[in-house]
Amino acid sequence: MNPSSPSVIGSLVLPQPYLLFLGDMTEPGYAKTAFGLRDWAPERCVGEYRLTPDTVSTGLPAMTSAEAYANGARALVIGVANPGGVIPAKWRASLVDALEAGLDIVSGMHARLADIPGLADTAALHQRRLIDVRVPPSAIPVATGAKRAGKRLLTVGTDCALGKKYTALAIHRALVARGVDATFRATGQTGIMIAGGGLPMDAIIADFEAGAAEILSPAAPADHWDIIEGQGSLFHPAYAGVSLGLLHGSQPDVIIVCHEPGREMMLGVPGYALPSIEEAIEANLMFGRRTNPAIRCGGISLNTAALDPAAAEAEIARVADRLGLPAADPVRGGPALDRLIEHSLA
Amino acid sequence: MNPSSPSVIGSLVLPQPYLLFLGDMTEPGYAKTAFGLRDWAPERCVGEYRLTPDTVSTGLPAMTSAEAYANGARALVIGVANPGGVIPAKWRASLVDALEAGLDIVSGMHARLADIPGLADTAALHQRRLIDVRVPPSAIPVATGAKRAGKRLLTVGTDCALGKKYTALAIHRALVARGVDATFRATGQTGIMIAGGGLPMDAIIADFEAGAAEILSPAAPADHWDIIEGQGSLFHPAYAGVSLGLLHGSQPDVIIVCHEPGREMMLGVPGYALPSIEEAIEANLMFGRRTNPAIRCGGISLNTAALDPAAAEAEIARVADRLGLPAADPVRGGPALDRLIEHSLA
Numbered sequence: 001m002n003p004s005s006p007s008v009i010g011s012l013v014l015p016q017p018y019l020l021f022l023g024d025m026t027e028p029g030y031a032k033t034a035f036g037l038r039d040w041a042p043e044r045c046v047g048e049y050r051l052t053p054d055t056v057s058t059g060l061p062a063m064t065s066a067e068a069y070a071n072g073a074r075a076l077v078i079g080v081a082n083p084g085g086v087i088p089a090k091w092r093a094s095l096v097d098a099l100e101a102g103l104d105i106v107s108g109m110h111a112r113l114a115d116i117p118g119l120a121d122t123a124a125l126h127q128r129r130l131i132d133v134r135v136p137p138s139a140i141p142v143a144t145g146a147k148r149a150g151k152r153l154l155t156v157g158t159d160c161a162l163g164k165k166y167t168a169l170a171i172h173r174a175l176v177a178r179g180v181d182a183t184f185r186a187t188g189q190t191g192i193m194i195a196g197g198g199l200p201m202d203a204i205i206a207d208f209e210a211g212a213a214e215i216l217s218p219a220a221p222a223d224h225w226d227i228i229e230g231q232g233s234l235f236h237p238a239y240a241g242v243s244l245g246l247l248h249g250s251q252p253d254v255i256i257v258c259h260e261p262g263r264e265m266m267l268g269v270p271g272y273a274l275p276s277i278e279e280a281i282e283a284n285l286m287f288g289r290r291t292n293p294a295i296r297c298g299g300i301s302l303n304t305a306a307l308d309p310a311a312a313e314a315e316i317a318r319v320a321d322r323l324g325l326p327a328a329d330p331v332r333g334g335p336a337l338d339r340l341i342e343h344s345l346a
Numbered sequence: 347m348n349p350s351s352p353s354v355i356g357s358l359v360l361p362q363p364y365l366l367f368l369g370d371m372t373e374p375g376y377a378k379t380a381f382g383l384r385d386w387a388p389e390r391c392v393g394e395y396r397l398t399p400d401t402v403s404t405g406l407p408a409m410t411s412a413e414a415y416a417n418g419a420r421a422l423v424i425g426v427a428n429p430g431g432v433i434p435a436k437w438r439a440s441l442v443d444a445l446e447a448g449l450d451i452v453s454g455m456h457a458r459l460a461d462i463p464g465l466a467d468t469a470a471l472h473q474r475r476l477i478d479v480r481v482p483p484s485a486i487p488v489a490t491g492a493k494r495a496g497k498r499l500l501t502v503g504t505d506c507a508l509g510k511k512y513t514a515l516a517i518h519r520a521l522v523a524r525g526v527d528a529t530f531r532a533t534g535q536t537g538i539m540i541a542g543g544g545l546p547m548d549a550i551i552a553d554f555e556a557g558a559a560e561i562l563s564p565a566a567p568a569d570h571w572d573i574i575e576g577q578g579s580l581f582h583p584a585y586a587g588v589s590l591g592l593l594h595g596s597q598p599d600v601i602i603v604c605h606e607p608g609r610e611m612m613l614g615v616p617g618y619a620l621p622s623i624e625e626a627i628e629a630n631l632m633f634g635r636r637t638n639p640a641i642r643c644g645g646i647s648l649n650t651a652a653l654d655p656a657a658a659e660a661e662i663a664r665v666a667d668r669l670g671l672p673a674a675d676p677v678r679g680g681p682a683l684d685r686l687i688e689h690s691l692a
Contacts, residue, residue, distance in 0.1 A: 083488050084487060084488040084553075084554075085553070110551075110553065141430060142429050142430040142584050143583055143584035143615075144583075144584075144615065145583035145584065145615040145616075145617070145618055146616075146617075201552065202551075202552055202553040203551055203552070203553065204551070204552050205456075205548075205549055205550070205551060205552070206547065206548055206549070206550050206551070206552045206555045206587055206588045206591065207430075207431070207456065207548035207549065207584075207585065207588060208430075209552045209587040209588075210583060210584050210585075210586070210587065211584060234590075234633075235636060237489055237490075237491035237556060237594045237595075237636060237637050238488050238489035238490075238491065238553075238556050238557060238594075239553065239556075240556070240590050240591065240594055240633070240636075241552055241555040241556065241587035241588065241589075241590045241591030241594070242552045242553060242555075242587060243587075244580075244586050244587045244590045245552065245586065245587030246587075248583050248584075248586055248587070249583075269489075269490065269491040270491075270492075271491070271492075272491055272636075283632075283633075286629075287580075287586070287629075290581060290583060290586075290618075291583050
């Protein structure tokens with residue numbers, strides 16, 4: 001890949017439309033890729049493929065690989081992510097079957113598809129492709145810390161998997177609808193699949209993490225907004241380094257703090273409580289000031305999927321009142337989201 | 347490499363003794379490897395090899411590769427590190443010459459030796475080895491955040507390249523002299539060369555950074571101390587993510603904050619002022635508490651190499667008084683270092 005083109009992953013044109021593979025994943029928090037593609041690129045999704053009745057579902061029609069191919073699908077997309085990005089051995093037969101049915105395989109996991117025993121041989125035999133969107137360019141520079149022109153908004157979180165990508169996508173969509181010159185900058189496998197470009201920030205070598213964030217959102221006209229998908233949380237004991245590198249390199253003018261009301265413990269790390277929204281604001285502003293002294297919090301994005309509409313509205317109002325900042329659920333939208341966007345642009 | 351053996355890099359027995367190659371580096375801050383080997387493994391260093399009169403010097407005898415070989419050397423060690431770890435083209439002829447003179451080449455830089463045009467062919471022709479100590483094991487786990495038995499001390503800093511490795515080595519040496527059961531844990535190329543083991547923390551994929559720190563200092567007897575070499579600084583706009591992952595995964599009971607009096611601007615990033623020692627303590631304790639609520643600051647390590655003895659002593663006393671914590675220059679040692687160690691062990 002050409003390291004001077006930060007959007008090089010976008011030039012990797014993925015075969016479409018997709019069959020979404022959910023494996024045997026029962027934890028919705030790990031099915032971000034499948035849900036994101038369903039919600040933000042529905043025209044590219046033909047159906048879903050689950051291994052067990054307990055597996056999470058996107059609600060799309062259930063199909064085998066052969067059925068999906070007959071319905072036009074040209075790639076099986078692995079729509080779930082395990083901790084650490086390992087591909088379980090029990091998925092293997094289904095992946096081989098997909099290749100034999102005529103589908104390419106697209107993966108955003110850490111493990112390379114070609115490292116799964118037998119998969120590369122089967123792909124070669126059937127002239128199919130194994131596409132790892134998580135493989136970053138090979139020559140990413142060390143961050144310079146130099147200020148870049150243009151405006152930037154970064155979504156950050158109290159935990160992983162609670163709406164940072166959705167929030168960035170929703171804000172980007174709303175800005176474009178308002179006629180604002182804005183670009184969605186994807187930092188994870190799903191966002192890259194949706195946007196057709198970006199950098200897989202958690203797959204970057206640690207020394208170059210902030211440098212990758214710098215080239216992800218290059219200098220732009222003064223009134224242009226990059227809306228950058230956040231990763232992890234400064235408070236996550238495994239992934240905080242990713243979050244800090246992204247924060248430093250993004251040099252955001254505005255952060256939106258993403259939170260899920262009712263979530264008390266962090267995903268995947270037993271015994272770790274979530275920080276408060278206030279702590280998340282404070283920590284992100286404190287470290288964000290290092291590369292952009294003008295950083296401010298544009299508001300709070302609340303993932304209220306588990307609440308009914310009245311309870312969601314009440315929670316949004318309660319958080320906004322407590323913090324003196326706009327709060328909204330970008331999935332629900334409405335005037336609350338408008339206020340959050342207006343405060344972010346102000 | 348065997349991913350279940352965190353000390354696998356130690357099992358890479360390096361050819362010895364060394365000729366220290368300094369290239370054309372004029373910035374002493376980037377010659378940590380050469381200075382570290384001279385100071386902590388002098389019995390393994392035959393001489394030095396500089397390309398220009400302006401190049402920094404270790405004070406060891408100047409030698410060509412052929413002279414070094416005649417004096418017993420069996421490896422040329424690249425003793426300097428550029429920002430980003432690139433190996434300049436103008437070093438190439440000297441490296442080829444070293445192979446032809448009978449030396450292996452040992453490098454701790456990001457760039458692989460075998461990627462330098464012609465080097466692999468020359469090495470093969472002369473049956474010499476190209477050894478990259480910065481290549482980490484391939485299967486590092488995601489951090490669990492689970493508490494481990496044993497005591498840990500981590501050196502942290504207000505900037506890069508101001509004494510975190512020296513401080514850890516000096517404290518380790520002093521603990522061993524007191525009969526304390528202690529292990530030096532190396533996290534960078536020089537430390538790994540000195541210790542014969544460790545993990546190159548800045549070469550780890552970002553998602554696994556804290557996981558690498560967890561396996562670097564595994565569970566140990568309750569009275570055992572791991573003395574862990576710090577990397578970067580939470581305030582460095584390029585490398586803070588490395589520092590935060592190491593802090594979270596190390597779960598230190600004690601941090602020692604390393605600082606160089608008089609250094610006002612950060613190395614390699616124009617326009618960035620150093621944080622105060624107080625800010626560095628606060629930020630490291632705030633984030634360190636996430637994985638070890640009992641974390642505390644054991645004292646301040648001051649790099650007073652630029653000061654005369656009286657000025658150094660005065661500065662050490664001034665900092666200790668201002669912060670109400672022990673302060674010492676580990677290179678100078680003495681009662682100040684004893685107090686810092688006693689406070690850390692308390």
